[in-house]
Amino acid sequence: MNGIYNASPNQFEFQQAFHQYIILTRIISGPGCVSEVGAHAEKLKGTHALVVTDPVISKLGLTEPIIESLQKNNIETIIFNEVEENPHWQTIDKGGQIIKENNCDIVIAIGGGSSIDAAKSMAMMGTNEGSILDWEGIDLFPNDPIPFMVVPTTCGTGSEVTRGSVITESSRSRKLNVGSDRMRANVAFLDPLMLANIPASVASATGVDALTHAIEGYVSNIATPLTDSLLIGAIKLISDNLRSVVADPKNVTTTLNMQFAATIAGMGFNNAQLGIVHAMSEPLSPVAGVPHGVANAILLPHCMEFNLNGRIEKFAQIAEAMGENVEGLPKHIAAEKSLDAVRKLVEDVGIPSGLADVGVKEEHISPMVDQAKVHGLLNFNPRRVNAKEIEDIYRKSL
Ligand SMILES: [Fe+2]
Missing domain, CATH: 1.20.1090.10 (Dehydroquinate synthase-like - alpha domain)
Structure with a gap:
């Protein structure tokens, strides 16, 4: 059986077919491996990167080795550090707009599940019209997203290898799911040095997730x-x-x-x-x-x-x-x-x-x-x- 949960608000449709197993993401691991981000971005033909993160990660300077690596490979970088916990649809639309206005051709998420999910959806909105709210469900958008890489800073989400992103619509107190195999990260970097100062409460909550x-x-x-x-x-x-x-x-x-x-x-x-x-x-x-x-x-x-x-x-x-x-x-x-x-x-x-x-x-x-x-x-x-x-x-x- 292949479980596909699909589409309409909070009501996923379950179709039964055959089993399948999919993993499309290259996984690079080891202390210091984020120094390779620039080289992989170049391999993906990136020239203008949008780095997506949250204000805390940005303030802690965790973006620095990644930006350094991108610069070393002559990749211009814009930083978007406004992702909130449980990212709102307006944040995604804003990121998508920045990608379009600046001709960004690669997105890099640095953070926990919120930043990864936000960046995953922004990479899709960079090539598709309208709002993220228009594309709720599985694989409904027409244009392929731009390449997308992930540097997790927690140990919980798994979003670095999944196809889905969970977005919040606060006016209706609900979450919506947008996903596609086309939204999976091209590369994920598991670098333990990125977690060296993770607060205990974040490590425990994400670990139990x-x-x-x-x-x-x-x-x-x-x-x-x-x-x-x-x-x-x-x-x-x-x-x-x-x-x-x-x-x-x-x-x-x-x-x-x-x-x-x-x-x-x-x-x-x-x-x-x-x-x-x-x-x-x-x-x-x-x-x-x-x-x-x-x-x-x-x-x-x-x-x-x-x-x-x-x-x-x-x-x-x-x-x-x-x-x-x-x-x-x-x-x-x-x-x-x-x-x-x-x-x-x-x-x-x-x-x-x-x-x-x-x-x-x-x-x-x-x-x-x-x-x-x-x-x-x-x-x-x-x-x-x-x-x-x-x-x-x-x-x-x-
Ligand atoms: Fe979870």
């Missing part, structure tokens, strides 16, 4: 042995390395391992898709202002508990991959140990355990249920789910 991608993809109902082997590997890598990255991101070995884990999880979930956690966490940002990774981290154990009976064997394998001793245990007891492992990890990296701790209120629940209950990702969840069950999980998570 990667864990959520890996677990949801692993138990998805369109998983294959190909995606399974990637995703169980990512779960193990995250379990083994995330605590260390939160404690000391300057350790290049464990930090690079986490960067690989986030990318591997992206390679897996972009083909196996996600499930109820992301369907429920997506409304938490526009409705209640909760960062994506934190929302996932709080919902994850509750949603795993809900899904447990749908994938007993796989949850037992997750427990084992996360270091739980499951030898000789009945499968359902071993499966329950995956909940213990996730709760321990989330607690160890300092993420609050309840939605109330991050500002979610009773009155937020009803609008969030309305969005989550029609979310297309529920098609891939290993257990069917109704609105009442979604409401119960939100309440339990408070």
